[in-house]
Amino acid sequence: MSEETYVYLCNKLRPAMEKQDTPFRVCIPFKKRVAIALWKLATGSEYRSIGHLFGVSKTTVCRCVQDFCAAAETLLVPELIRSPDREKFAEMAAYTENRWGLPQCVGAIDGSHIPILAPQEYHCDYFNRKGWHSIILQGVVDGKGHFWNVFAGMPGSLHDARVLRLSTLWELASRGNYFPACTRNIGGVNAGYYILGDNAYPLQNWLIKPFADTGRLTEEHVTYNKKICRARVVVENAFGRLKGRVMERPVMMGGMHQQQSQG
Template sequence: MVSAVNRRKALALLLLLNRINRRKKRVWVHELNQRRRQRGAFYQLVAELQFDSELHRKYFRMTPLQMDYILSMIGSELQKQDTNYRKSIEPKQRLAVTLRFLATGESFRSLAFAYRLGRKTVADSVYMTCRAIVQKLLNTYMPKPTEEAWREIAAGFWEKWQFPNCIGAIDGKHITIQAPANSGSQFFNYKNTFSIVLLALVDADSRFRLIQVGDFGRSSDGGVYANSDLGVGMDDRTLNVPKDCPLPGTNQYGDVPFMMVGDAAFPLKRYLMRPYPGHSLSRPKQKFNYRLSRARMTVECAFGILAARWRVFYTRICALPCHVDILVMAACVLHNYLLNPTDSQWFQKGRQQERPGNRDTLVSVRNMGGNRGSREAFHVRELLCEFFNEM
């Protein structure tokens, strides 16, 4: 009996000692991070980059002036109150960590060592900054298009890519993520990775006009579109799209609807054109597919520029899907803010250098199936096919 009591006392003493030791290990700021101002990347390297605009652009994907503008817009959202135990992280340092994460896809742990911050502090800073960018800049750099804006987009597609009445190119992009816990196969896609889907409508200058982020990776582009606000809005005609009008330079085809262009994964509708499927297409149908491909490639170009600038999209993002949604939206907003006409010159130059003999030739398009269009949609596609072959 005595031995049992002694054992209980010894166990209680051991638990007490372990608790005391754990309390001794807990500190507000780690010793390494206390030398943040002397050796941290923000106070050393980033401070020196302020004097070299080109190197600053390579490091953060933007110039010091561009970064200062963003800070002026969202700085108040990133400011935290100092306490008696530690000083808060400056808004500019939170922004710097976020831009570096987007630009490289480094792990939070790696950035924590470089900037002498805690890993959780880095993660919280990235999520906080991305939310602030979306809240403060979304309506400025990705506003909901008005009727006049739709007309400007259509004019841009006709001027640059010779596709009439086009209000945007649509496509989906899979954003690779770490497999969420207890998610089953919802996020597992046909590429054998886990992902969420970015559905985007892009104008003639590869600028995002409407996006939707967060659908399960197992969903097809056509399925994502059908359940999106864009798809529902186009069906219900609540997106301020202009009324039907004649094609440029002719009235013989009557009024033709304004439309989007997409690949074979999307359904054929009067306001959404997809290419003719098949391997042995007639010359007129090949020409239609070529014109549609030229216009549709603007969305591929936009995805390419987005990933080349923010290389986090080349990695597997280790974050919860809700956080990844905000990261993607913030990256798209920054894409529009930073987009320069020279960014897509490689694409335009490549098209201009095509051999004249192959100019209207396009590879065959496979039929995805399950997306049969209405009689009116087929009629609109035939009108466009005839229009292209009479130009």
Template sequence: MRAIMKSEAIALMVIATCLEERKNKRKRRIWAKTWLQKREKFSHVKLLKELETSCIGDLKNFLRMDNNNYTELLSMVQPLIIKQDTFMRDAISPHERLSATLRFLASGGTFQDLKFLTGISPHSLSNIVIETCNAIRTTLKEYIQIPKNEQQWKSIAKGFETQWNFPNCIGAIDGKHVAIKKPPGTGSYYYNYKKSFSIVLMAVVNSNYEFIAVDVGANGRASDAGMFSKTKFKQKLDEDELAIPNPDAIPFNENMFPFVFIGDDAFPLLENLMKPYSHTNISDEEHVFNYRLSRARRVVENAFGILASRFRVLANKINLDPHKTAVIAMTCCYLHNFLMSKNRRHYLRDSVDIENTQTAELQPAHWRSCSQLPKLQALRGGNSSNTAKDVRSMYKNYFNGEGAVPWQYEHVTSLTRSIYKRGNSEI
């Protein structure tokens, strides 16, 4: 009996020893690796300081903005991301947090890759990036605003009329898929027509390539106008809460034309939303309308192209849950508008399509030759109201009559027709 009790006691001692060793191991795992504890020595901050004095171009490439804009942004977000030092360790500074976040957005790399550049653990980076993105969205919230009154809408319409010869247009709408890793337990909920998983970034853009409304997070499976119908923007449009001006006259025509948004085949035809005519059995007049709409709608295509080429995180598969991915996508849109407001000409340099109206040639932006965000699937079928069809006919007749521009017939060629038949993706 005593032997048994002694054996049991020994067994309990062995078990206790093993548990203590495991506990100690777990405690040791809490602490960072030795080289990560030397962040001050190995961090990218020293590299940024060197680039600031020796290679300004590389500094801008690293941060996707010049040092002045970065300094301004840092001063804005610092109160929201600053942390206190503790007795055990020094806090990661706002400068390290913001610059690491911007590099993540710019490179589209992983947190594992970024740890070697920043000297910050992947777990800490995952928290830092989302926290900093939320801070950026908070401080830059004024940079994406839906117009609040008729005068602001008319100002946007004036831009489309002056720059793109499309009067009473108050915004170009488009949506793109942002690739994500399949979230656990979601089945095919985020599975899109491209046979990948995604969430959808929906946006409205003004004539200057600036976002005026952004909605992100819809599951990629709903790859048609269904996702547009669920956006806050569409709900406000349906409920007449956007303060859109009443129909107004346009140049050389006394008829009252409704103010409209413009979109591609993925969207429904509505009284305030114009889309192209079907490319099947299209007439010359309808083809002219399609060209004029497509010409003005390029602003949103270019805005998305610039966004994905400048912030490469959007061009890669993001290994985060859909909510965090939505935060990242929204942050990129806010940064886009912020940088546009600082130096629009420099920001857009070589990044937008250039049209030569004399030779009928289109020089594509450089982003079109790179991987870009997948388009939404074209809407199949669906009934449009007679009112919506009448509005489109009004614009069609105008573009073929008193509103015609001299170069439009140079573009309406057999080559252009074939491009439209392939889905209007190259114009």
């Protein structure tokens, strides 16, 4: 991490993380607490070894990580992952159409398993089909691969469709309260904004997916599927970049909860 990025994070998170000295205890310097949290998140090292490295207890390391994550959720997530407004939806649709020839498409959705250490309770719920324990991160990205909706924390055993139905995105979109009322006539059909999903997701008027390959697809169906799959690569690449920036190490379930942008 560059010094510039480190200073940026400190300035952003200071209001939520900075503590005051008391007559009974001198606080660990704010920048040191941020550095401890970043070291843990970047390396996945044990709390004890990080404590030795920074000269603090493992309990202090744990608190620094929890405080950092809570501050980031409060101060950074609303700024970096926001529900698009009408103007932004129009911009995303125009970009996707220019790049992939899909009118009215504003993004793509997918899920990714985040490895965790098995919790003591209900550990079977977190055992996924791949054979390890995880939580699911559901994300929606625009045509440039920027996340504009996230929903995390569901047990790894759940199907992607079930995770979607538990999210606020499903609740709002199904009621017609999420995407702006902006339709366009496409082949005789008035189509509104929609996102792309794979075959794991349920077909909706705001979520389209490829035709299932039953061996009887027409040439038009095959062409449609290829176009959808080419455009959906953007969300797969986004998760690839996300995972490429962090070490894939199991995280502890303690204190973990769902995170969802309101969009």
